Amino acid sequence: MSAGESEYRIARFRDRLAREDTAELGVRVEVRGEAVLLTGTVPTAAGRDEILRIAEVELGGIPVRHDLLVACADPPDRPEELL
Amino acid sequence: MTATGERNGAMVRVAAVGDIHLSPDCRGLLRPSFETLPLCADLLLLAGDLTRHGTVPEAEVVAAEVRDLGVPVVAVLGNHDYHSEQEADVTRVLSDAGVTVLEGESVILPVGGAKVGVAGVKGFCGGFAGRSAGEFGEREMKEFVRTTRRGAEGLHRALAGLADGDCGARIALTHFAPVPDTLAGEPVEIYPFLGSYLLAEAIDEAGADLALHGHAHLGTEHGMTAGGVRVRNVAQPVIRKAFALYHLPLARPGERRGESRETVTRTSA
Numbered sequence: 001m002s003a004g005e006s007e008y009r010i011a012r013f014r015d016r017l018a019r020e021d022t023a024e025l026g027v028r029v030e031v032r033g034e035a036v037l038l039t040g041t042v043p044t045a046a047g048r049d050e051i052l053r054i055a056e057v058e059l060g061g062i063p064v065r066h067d068l069l070v071a072c073a074d075p076p077d078r079p080e081e082l083l
Numbered sequence: 084m085t086a087t088g089e090r091n092g093a094m095v096r097v098a099a100v101g102d103i104h105l106s107p108d109c110r111g112l113l114r115p116s117f118e119t120l121p122l123c124a125d126l127l128l129l130a131g132d133l134t135r136h137g138t139v140p141e142a143e144v145v146a147a148e149v150r151d152l153g154v155p156v157v158a159v160l161g162n163h164d165y166h167s168e169q170e171a172d173v174t175r176v177l178s179d180a181g182v183t184v185l186e187g188e189s190v191i192l193p194v195g196g197a198k199v200g201v202a203g204v205k206g207f208c209g210g211f212a213g214r215s216a217g218e219f220g221e222r223e224m225k226e227f228v229r230t231t232r233r234g235a236e237g238l239h240r241a242l243a244g245l246a247d248g249d250c251g252a253r254i255a256l257t258h259f260a261p262v263p264d265t266l267a268g269e270p271v272e273i274y275p276f277l278g279s280y281l282l283a284e285a286i287d288e289a290g291a292d293l294a295l296h297g298h299a300h301l302g303t304e305h306g307m308t309a310g311g312v313r314v315r316n317v318a319q320p321v322i323r324k325a326f327a328l329y330h331l332p333l334a335r336p337g338e339r340r341g342e343s344r345e346t347v348t349r350t351s352a
Contacts, residue, residue, distance in 0.1 A: 023104070023135045023163060026300030026320060028270070040300060041320030043104045043135075044112075071103075072323045075116040079096065079123070079328035082293065082313060 006062055010036060013058035022050050027068065035063040041071050093333040095194045095252050096123060098154070100326040101130025101297020102318040104163060105144045113148050116325030121153035123328060125194045129182070130297035130317050131161025131205055131258025134173065142173040146180035155192050157183045159203040161258035161298060185256065187237025191248050197333045200250035202241035202291070206259035206282050207231040210275030234259075235281035242289035251333030255286045255294040255312075264306025265316035266299045283308040293331055 010029055017024040024047070027040040036059055042048045048068045055064045098120055103113060120127055127149065134141035142164075149156045164173050174184045183190045185203030192199045209216045209231035218228040238255060245253050260266055260278030269277060277299050286294050287310030294308065297318040304321055306314035317327050 021135075023166070026102070028301060041323070043106075043319075044109050046108055069320075071319050073112050073116055073325050075119050075123070076322075076324045076326065076328050079330045081330045083332065 006031070006036075006059075009059060009062070013055060016054055016058060017051060020054070022047060022054070024051060027051060032065070035065050038064065038066040038068055041069045043071050045070050093195070093197065093251065093335070094330045095197070095199045095333055096125045097128060097254065097293070097295075097329045097331055098124035098126065098326040099128040099130060099256075099295045099315070099317040099329070100319050100322065100324075101161065101258065101295075102132040102300060102320065103129075103145070103148075104132055104135045104319075105148065106135040106141045107144055110144050110147065113325050117148060117152055120326075124154055124326075126154055126192055126199065126201075127152065127156045127326065128201065128254065128256050128295055128317075129156065129158035130256060130295055131159045132163040132297055132318075133158065133161070133177075134164050137164040137166040137169055137173055139169060139172050139176055142176035146176050146182070149177075149182060150180040155183070156181065157185060157190055157192075157201045157203065157256065159185055159205050159256050159258055161205060165205075185241070187234070187241055189241040189245050191245065191250060194251070194333070197251035198248060199333070200242075200245035200248055200253045201256055202238060202245055202253065202289075203256040204234050204238040204241065204282075206234045206238070206257040206261070206296070207279060208259060208276045209279040209281065211263045211278070212280040214275065215280060216275060231279045231281055235279065235285045238282060239285035239289045242285065242291055246290065251335070252293070252331050253291045254331075255282075255291040257282055257294070257296045258298050260296045260299055260302070260314075260316065261286055261294055262306045262308055262314050265296070265304065265314055265321075266302045268301045268303055269299050277302075283310075283312075283314075286310070286312050293329065 261282035
């Protein structure tokens with residue numbers, strides 16, 4: 001596969017993430033050597049799984065690595081004092 | 084703050100979060116944390132992108148998370164909340180749950196015998212000083228920039244309206260970013276889609292003690308306007324908590340902080 005072709009496939013993948021049920025615009029998609037790296041924080045584990053499923057469909061044949069976090073829903077342990 | 088979470092001194096305890104992107108599959112996700120708010124905060128500010136697609140069922144999930152929390156809840160909407168072109172319905176659902184939804188408006192809340200003013204607007208993109216879109220050329224381009232300008236004017240009006248309210252603190256609440264500082268971590272190429280310097284100009288000219296925004300998930304929490312107003316990006320992926328908590332000093336009536344800032348801004352503008 002040419003570098004140009006994978007570039008357009010990555011663009012289509014990003015477009016699907018935004019358009020489809022995931023409505024995800026906060027995931028960074030970058031080419032790292034031969035692979036594509038997905039990073040960012042998503043609201044739920046199910047949302048992360050859906051993103052990886054779409055990646056498999058759109059980027060099939062390109063190795064996909066991810067470091068996607070699920071947002072923490074815990075309260076903060078301390079305030080920031082704005083003096 | 085004391086060990087039991089009570090206030091000791093003239094300050095307002097501001098809880099804030101944006102970009103929670105709720106939908107029916109995350110019902111109840113934030114509620115347990117939000118229920119701790121009466122112990123640690125005087126108000127909760129929501130910085131937009133509360134839903135995923137801006138639908139009524141999603142807004143109902145948000146409403147259930149924040150209804151009857153025991154602290155006032157003030158929100159602006161974000162671009163996701165506009166996606167289904169049902170922003171009026173989203174606003175209505177949130178308002179019915181007791182949320183004050185601001186769009187170019189302000190609200191004054193009583194806090195410990197003082198008043199706290201919140202001016203809010205969604206805002207829009209366009210970029211930052213020296214690297215921004217101009218109101219020139221095609222109708223679509225001009226309308227794009229005018230949208231940004233109208234949002235900033237709404238924020239200016241709302242903040243200026245608070246100036247006579249004898250508020251101990253004034254907070255500017257937006258979804259889009261007023262400064263590039265809090266975008267660090269986002270690709271520089273997309274900064275123009277993440278905020279506009281016109282929001283910061285409005286904040287500096289009209290005066291505020293704190294500016295809160297969301298939208299930039301990969302950005303950073305801390306920034307400052309050219310006029311010296313502290314900016315915090317409270318997008319949930321950035322703060323990595325259910326909400327961030329800020330203790331903001333309250334000025335005594337007639338002793339407003341930040342008045343000199345206004346002068347500095349005008350000189351440098």
